[in-house]
Amino acid sequence: MKQEIKTFLSNRLQLTLCEEKTRITHARTEEALFLGTRLKLGAEGEAKLTLTTNMWGKKFKRRSTGWETMMKAPLPKLLKRLSDRGFCTKEGNPIAKSGWAFLDPDQIILLYSSVNRGIQNYYRFVDNWAQLQRIQYILQYSLAMTLGRKFQISTPKVFKRFGKALTYVIRDKEGKEKKTISFYLNHDWTKNRDAFQNRERADIDLIRSEMYMRSRSSIANPCCICGDTLDKAQIEMHHVRHVRKLSDKRQATGFNRILRMLNRKQIPVCKTCHEKIHRGKHDSLKLSDMAYLPT
Structure with missing residues (x-):
């Protein structure tokens, strides 16, 4: 069966079965790890009898642990x-x-x-x-x-x-x-096996x-310094770690003056302007010199 699955994946879906991660285990005596979850057939200990109801309303007893798939973190x-x-x-x-x-x-x-x-x-x-x-x-x-x-x-x-x-x-x-x-x-640590099936979000x-x-950025916006909109792929975010470090207690210098006046930690700039900022070529920039003021 494993070989048939491997052939199907290869011929029909163009997928390769990873031999290192694919193995056959005994569902009752061994565990299988799938998507970060341990899977096993049957709960530990003796099987318990529970009273349940079928589709016609008739009650009957059944084993609750014998063939139940156990899923554990x-x-x-x-x-x-x-x-x-x-x-x-x-x-x-x-x-x-x-x-x-x-x-x-x-x-x-x-x-x-x-x-x-x-x-x-x-x-x-x-x-x-x-x-x-x-x-x-x-x-x-x-x-x-x-x-x-x-x-x-x-x-x-x-x-x-x-x-x-x-x-x-x-x-x-x-x-x-x-x-x-x-x-x-x-x-709430009550077990809920059907949590992933509920449509209403708990x-x-x-x-x-x-x-x-x-932390959302305006990376899709044009450069706020030169207004370049030709190549959005070149738009980058210039940011500082803390706005509070640019408070009145410490005089902001260089391009950080602009960030403090805008009260922003990051602004969208093109790659060319970003390099100029780090080289200090925009240290004397004024708000009136910018293409637009980001909001």
Whole structure:
């Protein structure tokens, strides 16, 4: 059968079967890894009898574990992936992610939330769904340690300052509350095998688009310096890391004056103007000299 499938894929679909990744396993005694999910036929332990109803309304007993396909998230592989990405040690103990400590607090929280949401959104249907609490715990405490490294405080003081949900309040220049960012914490660990079949999106499937909205670019727009629209493929984004570093406390110099006056972290420019910016040839540029002011 494997050879027939290989021939069909090659002759009809022009696809090549990867021999290294393709193997035959016994569905009851072995597990198969497919699309990051462990598959096995039959649950562990003795088969259970459940009372169910057929299409005619007649009730009957059936085995609930004997031939049921078990789908589980590969927790050891997930822990190894988190370890490789710098969220925890090889033993699964949370650690600070040093590479993110230089970011703004709200950016750090949103990045950790996106990782937590992504994993939970992908594995919402698995049978060992409740065990993913371990993943959320690692990300939660890794976030706390990263914030602690940023503010040079201990992890308990981080939770005391930002709360269990690690909530950060963004304020405007007048000190008024503008936006609140919290780490995504899931509290519903009830198994839902049909999660991926539901047409109505549950709360776990509502992925925030704020990261995209905060970092979206105008790369399809013409160059705001020379107005070049001939080659959109050459449009690039010139950006700075933090607008707050261009505040009144520190006098902005060079082309950063333009970014501070526009109150923008990035602007679309053509490749030629981008190179001139980094060479300092646009340091004396004025707002009136620009082709248009990006909004």
